[in-house]
Amino acid sequence: MSLHLLSMVADLLKPDAKDTPSPPRVRIVIDFETTGLNPYHDSLIEIGAKNMETGDTFGSLIRPKDPFKLTAFITEVTGITPRMIRREARDKGWPTQDWISGLVDFYEWLLKQHAPESEFVFIAHNGTTFDFLLLKQLFRDLRDHGHDISAYEGWTYHTIDTLLFARRLLVNQHSFKQENLCKLFHVPNPQAHRALADVTALEGIYKELMRLYTKTHEGSLESVQAYIALQD
Secondary structure, rough: OHHHHHHHHHHHHHHOOOHOOOOEEEEEEEEEEEEOOOOOOOOEEEEEEEOOOOOOOOEEEOOOOHHHHHOOHHHHOOOOHHHHHHHHHHHHOEEEOOOOOHHHHHHHHHHHOOOOEEEEEEOOOOOOOOOHHHHHHHHHHHHHOOOOOOHHHHOOOEEEEHHHHHHOOOOOOOOHHHHHHHHHHHHOOOOEEEEEEEEHEEEEOOOOHHHOOOOOOOOHHHHHHHHHHOOO
């Protein structure tokens, strides 16, 4: 048999990429509250997250790196005060002025959500320019303070920004703020701008976006990402 014919036979025997099953994926909805609106310079003050596959949640106030950056404006928007943060830090036994322990707690929660061979899908509203940047900074801070993040470095993870998803999908919508999408889809959020409440609301928004999307599209992660990136 010629080399050319052998090559043709080998190609025919290769599994079709479309038939290759996707690895198990764990969808994690995340939301971060911070001391300001700049993800590069402002500090975390609260983390909320939910595993959509199991329903497990994480919610915690976080002592900011620079406590003096928690302004009256942010307190007015979020309802989070320095006293609330100090009380939670004390109740959890975090040392005075220690801001890294809250990040460690969140990382350890994520470790429990990750199964062998699985991939994370992080979902956030305006994640591309805010939450996903903060997530990367969180892992960087852990590494720089001597914590073992080798598990994270071995993860495969994906992201879905529901803001971009909604902008592409909702033709007649004029505002894509999370609070307005809550009104559109009748998703309650009695504690807007508190991390875990926003996560719960965003899960509802994401499910509604997927419900609309799958009326005309195949609902895989790859399909949604291509759609958001204007490749579909």
